[in-house]
Amino acid sequence: MAKAQEMLDTYPRSFNVDAGVLARTIEALIECASTCTLCADGCLSEPGLSPDLAKCIRLCSDCADICSTTSRVVSRQTEYDANVTRPLVEACVSACRSCADECGGHAEHMAHCRICSESCRRCEQACQELLSAMK
């Protein structure tokens, strides 16, 4: 899709971070947000919907919200403020890890949880690379 990279190439000021790392992180965040929304809905449609799936639905909903907001905040380069961006990306790493762990536990019997878990792991790693690049 590389659309984030194409947009960042047109940014009228200079960056506070490597634009390639930033573009990959934005792509990982919006993919993870979308995958988590789809996984929560997949769980909700399971014929065996029961309290056993409540944790997965809850974490996928949180992770979708947090990744979506993080994608917006890191996309904004104007007057960058590390006090806003850094703690949020750290919170996103932690949310992706929790969701990946939970979905990973259901991966064998629900394929949407397997794909979602992989998406959360990639996003967790992309956010950590962004944090390193922001140093």
Added chain:
Amino acid sequence: MAKAQEMLDTYPRSFNVDAGVLARTIEALIECASTCTLCADGCLSEPGLSPDLAKCIRLCSDCADICSTTSRVVSRQTEYDANVTRPLVEACVSACRSCADECGGHAEHMAHCRICSESCRRCEQACQELLSAMK
């Protein structure tokens, strides 16, 4: 990215709409939401920020919010309710058109507006294809 298609392939119930059309629409929506967020930020960083750019920033902010919410609502297949999904997708078509028009007017001198305008047009068209497929 084709991640939406991969997730839809694992959905545990049957669909109320063609899954290929739906997957393409989800991808167009999340790309457009991201591009609009980046375009609003690009405008905000322009050295010539003035009231002339207020309309573009405002419409990009609206379009980002509406496309993001629409991507979530159409992703949810569980207990589909046309009274929720259809008017929202129609509102999204209209928002994408307004934003594409406004950004298109700045396309010659701001490259982020040119790319954003194209992204909004693709999203407008994808949403219209989804509306046709939902009939």
Added chain:
Amino acid sequence: MAKAQEMLDTYPRSFNVDAGVLARTIEALIECASTCTLCADGCLSEPGLSPDLAKCIRLCSDCADICSTTSRVVSRQTEYDANVTRPLVEACVSACRSCADECGGHAEHMAHCRICSESCRRCEQACQELLSAMK
């Protein structure tokens, strides 16, 4: 809370709509978004979580997303574009009605659904008043 009214009183331009009607609608939208998020979570925590509750969780999630985005779009007065705002508020009316109907059906045995249903009805009505005021 009347915070929206207090903020609108400081808006540096003139309004395209009655500010009192707008302020009440913003308050109804953010209350409804919050109530729907809490109702979806209440359903998810019910000891009897089963496919019977999937529709309620799904509609509350949609309604929370749509009311939240609508609250942002109607809050923005800069360079007002009726083609963006009006169809979205209409979509919000329809989403609130669907969610109120579904939660209303559970009102007798789940108190969170009763309160959520009332909140959706108030929001539906506030949005309709805004639509009339926008004429």
Added chain:
Amino acid sequence: MAKAQEMLDTYPRSFNVDAGVLARTIEALIECASTCTLCADGCLSEPGLSPDLAKCIRLCSDCADICSTTSRVVSRQTEYDANVTRPLVEACVSACRSCADECGGHAEHMAHCRICSESCRRCEQACQELLSAMK
């Protein structure tokens, strides 16, 4: 508005935190999210829109997004995971502080910035009280 408290009173399980503190935090978060959206729009409508206001618009946009997502995540009590909630509330404290500082600097000549700054301070404090109550 006290709607969050009324909803929390109907929650079908027990809480991991004092419900009164949680309700006040939810109210502060949704008020702050709304106020920041209105302040960004107020700035955008200022006759003197220039690069001097870019930082304020950017931080208000971030703070609106972060407070809105935080209000959703703390509202979810089902299968509470401190690894998700705590870092996000900490990130929200930091975002509210940055936005309050920036808007506070414009408070004398833009009334929307004065009200927004106060709203961010209240939200920062409410989030810190929630963090203490979560211990």
